[in-house]
Amino acid sequence: MKKRDIILIASILVVAIAFFLIVELTKEEGAGVVVKVDGVEVAEYSLSKSGTYPLNGGTNILVIEDGRAYLSDANCPDKLCVHQGKISRTGEVITCLPNKLTVTVFGAEESVDLIS
């Protein structure tokens, strides 16, 4: 391993960490979540109202409580989407690759656009 290896690896890490910080620091509290299946919007829920909603014909169960959304169950074997935890800030997303399903938090300004 030479000096240029270290320089290249370090610069990749610096770019990745900078990218990570920018994403983390620009997040705001979200207003609601939008559910997409196969790229098509299927539902929208406000984060201020608690509830349990079966998604995609019951393949994934979405729970909203205390202003945060999470998936409580899924029919896939690895349940990665359940382990992704609770989301509440804009841009945060829970992904279920096997069911092609995403749950994304949107902010207050964006929801106005979606309604109008």
Add this chain to the structure above:
Amino acid sequence: MKTKKVAFLGMCIALSMILSFVESQIPPLMAVPGVKVGLPNIVMVFMLYKIGAKETAIVSILRVILVGILFGTPLSMIYSLVGAALSLIGMILLKKTNLFAPITVSVAGGILHNIGQIATACLVMETAQIAYYLPVLLISGTIAGILIGLTAAMILKRLDKMKL
């Protein structure tokens, strides 16, 4: 192609398939899809330095197809194919420059694999939002690439005198 080489390449495919399987049995380290060590890449980095680019490409693509048929779904095979192809192209090009050590080649392979999979996920799910995972995957890919690169370098050192 000499019989010995055919046998050796077969062994490389078998070994990388076993490593794929072993890795699929490890519980996910983080809840982000795509975060993994990439154990089969040990074989790819080793082959790239010991045997050649063409053979590495064949073994890698065959591994993805075989593992996809055995343990995966058509969808998971597509993710793996794009990741593996991008990672291979990057590693072959970087190695050709002769400027970098195996560990750097392996890091490039690791992050390109993740970039390929995220890009495929964005296309399949038709949502650009998944790119949200990219920063985490770049960091995890770099760390995984360093570990894999160190391992491959150790194996290369020990098998230095091996002839095919």
